[in-house]
Amino acid sequence: LSDRLTQTFSALRTKGKLSPADVDGTVREIRRALLDADVALPVVKDFTGRVRERALSDEVNKALNPAQQVVKIVNDELVTILGGEQRRLQFAKSGPTVIMLAGLQGAGKTTLAGKLAKWLKNDGHTPMLVAADLQRPNAVQQLQVVGEQAGAAVYAPEPGNGVGDPVRVAKDAMKVARDRQHDVVIVDTAGRLGVDAELMKQAASIRKAVDPDEVLFVIDAMIGQDAVATAQAFQEGVDFTGVVLSKLDGDARGGAALSVASVTGRPIMFASTGEGLDDFEPFYPDRMASRILDLGDILTLIEQAQKAFDDDQARATAEKFATDSFTLEDFLEQMQQLKNMGSIKGMLGMLPGARGMKEQLDNFDESELTRTEAIIRSMTPAERRLPKLLNGSRRLRIAKGSGTTVTEVNQLVIRFEQAAKMMKTVAKGGMPQIPGMGPL
Numbered sequence: 001l002s003d004r005l006t007q008t009f010s011a012l013r014t015k016g017k018l019s020p021a022d023v024d025g026t027v028r029e030i031r032r033a034l035l036d037a038d039v040a041l042p043v044v045k046d047f048t049g050r051v052r053e054r055a056l057s058d059e060v061n062k063a064l065n066p067a068q069q070v071v072k073i074v075n076d077e078l079v080t081i082l083g084g085e086q087r088r089l090q091f092a093k094s095g096p097t098v099i100m101l102a103g104l105q106g107a108g109k110t111t112l113a114g115k116l117a118k119w120l121k122n123d124g125h126t127p128m129l130v131a132a133d134l135q136r137p138n139a140v141q142q143l144q145v146v147g148e149q150a151g152a153a154v155y156a157p158e159p160g161n162g163v164g165d166p167v168r169v170a171k172d173a174m175k176v177a178r179d180r181q182h183d184v185v186i187v188d189t190a191g192r193l194g195v196d197a198e199l200m201k202q203a204a205s206i207r208k209a210v211d212p213d214e215v216l217f218v219i220d221a222m223i224g225q226d227a228v229a230t231a232q233a234f235q236e237g238v239d240f241t242g243v244v245l246s247k248l249d250g251d252a253r254g255g256a257a258l259s260v261a262s263v264t265g266r267p268i269m270f271a272s273t274g275e276g277l278d279d280f281e282p283f284y285p286d287r288m289a290s291r292i293l294d295l296g297d298i299l300t301l302i303e304q305a306q307k308a309f310d311d312d313q314a315r316a317t318a319e320k321f322a323t324d325s326f327t328l329e330d331f332l333e334q335m336q337q338l339k340n341m342g343s344i345k346g347m348l349g350m351l352p353g354a355r356g357m358k359e360q361l362d363n364f365d366e367s368e369l370t371r372t373e374a375i376i377r378s379m380t381p382a383e384r385r386l387p388k389l390l391n392g393s394r395r396l397r398i399a400k401g402s403g404t405t406v407t408e409v410n411q412l413v414i415r416f417e418q419a420a421k422m423m424k425t426v427a428k429g430g431m432p433q434i435p436g437m438g439p440l
């Protein structure tokens with residue numbers, strides 16, 4: 001992962017042009033990666049079509065770093081399909097909020113009921129679980145167990161009373177929830193191994209009976225290519241307001257997320273990441289985009305398109321360091337490249353594996369780059385090439401000219417000297433470092 005980061009940084013300071021052939025090659029790889037991740041073919045086609053169009057547009061050609069721009073486009077498009085901003089649960093204006101769960105058997109509905117209950121309880125709610133899965137012999141008991149683990153009330157049909165009729169159970173449960181003043185009701189429903197009409201009719205009837213504020217469609221992230229057909233069947237049969245992706249702890253690569261979100265247009269709201277009740281979190285589209293981007297080494301591929309150029313530039317820079325001819329002028333140039341990259345923090349947040357780095361950099365102030373730039377600009381060309389010229393009166397002049405202080409000018413000179421020294425060692429010794437990042 002850190003290898004990858006290093007490569008990514010080297011791409012950060014690169015500029016160069018992407019040819020249509022580069023774009024086509026990259027798009028082909030993205031396509032392969034998405035198919036490998038079990039994203040449905042029509043979704044892949046649609047997606048790569050949009051990426052290709054944008055990658056060949058002026059937006060990219062005019063960018064200082066087209067390769068990075070393409071990565072950004074891929075990321076943006078992924079986040080958009082995955083729902084853009086994270087969506088929150090919709091609560092009822094009055095009376096209990098009703099959340100109904102639907103999905104195939106084994107998708108993780110009953111487990112999710114417990115997870116949601118615990119999560120909501122922590123948030124000060126008083127959820128009640130409703131056992132409206134009367135299909136499997138031990139389904140009711142399973143819900144009672146997770147309810148107990150979550151510390152939430154469970155409404156289950158009494159033997160002989162309403163057994164076999166989940167719609168009736170759901171209706172009764174609503175009455176009980178109102179009486180006992182539960183503010184959230186979570187209705188667990190039955191699933192079958194495959195989509196079937198009977199089940200769908202039952203789910204639709206339960207929906208009608210409880211008039212839910214949210215219907216969450218729970219889907220196993222490992223479902224692969226069946227994701228689209230299953231999601232469409234549930235959308236037509238019950239309709240749902242949001243999606244919960246379960247079993248994301250497995251090695252599922254998120255393809256189902258992209259397919260379901262893209263085909264149904266419904267937001268993915270939660271991610272289930274294990275069997276325990278705490279293995280649960282709101283779904284973050286940007287994180288999933290990173291997970292998908294991590295696939296097939298898309299970043300690396302794009303960087304490869306740039307590699308030849310990159311190597312040339314790296315060699316030239318290393319040469320300068322080694323021969324002591326790296327000047328404040330070069331320093332300024334590198335700084336401008338960094339700055340033109342747009343928000344460095346935003347860029348880092350976008351890169352798989354760079355999240356930790358992003359937090360570290362949260363203290364980093366981009367306006368400092370601007371001040372540094374101003375200081376160097378206030379120097380004469382001679383001073384830029386030979387910082388040794390910078391005596392007290394010159395430093396005062398520069399500070400005035402750049403709207404900074406002598407202390408800041410001093411600091412910049414020190415940082416530059418340190419960076420140049422470090423880089424010289426590196427250039428001779430060969431340990432990979434990141435030019436331009438030293439003084440940050």
Ligand code: GDP
Nearest residue numbers: 105106107108109110111246247272273274275
């Ligand atoms: P339901 O048939 O839709 O109610 O599914 P269940 O909630 O009974 O879950 C089926 C199986 O999947 C159970 O063994 C759960 O422990 C397991 N399970 C549910 N959610 C997750 C998850 O996010 N990760 C993993 N690894 N297992 C899960």
Ligand code: MG
Nearest residue numbers: 109110133139
């Ligand atoms: Mg169940």
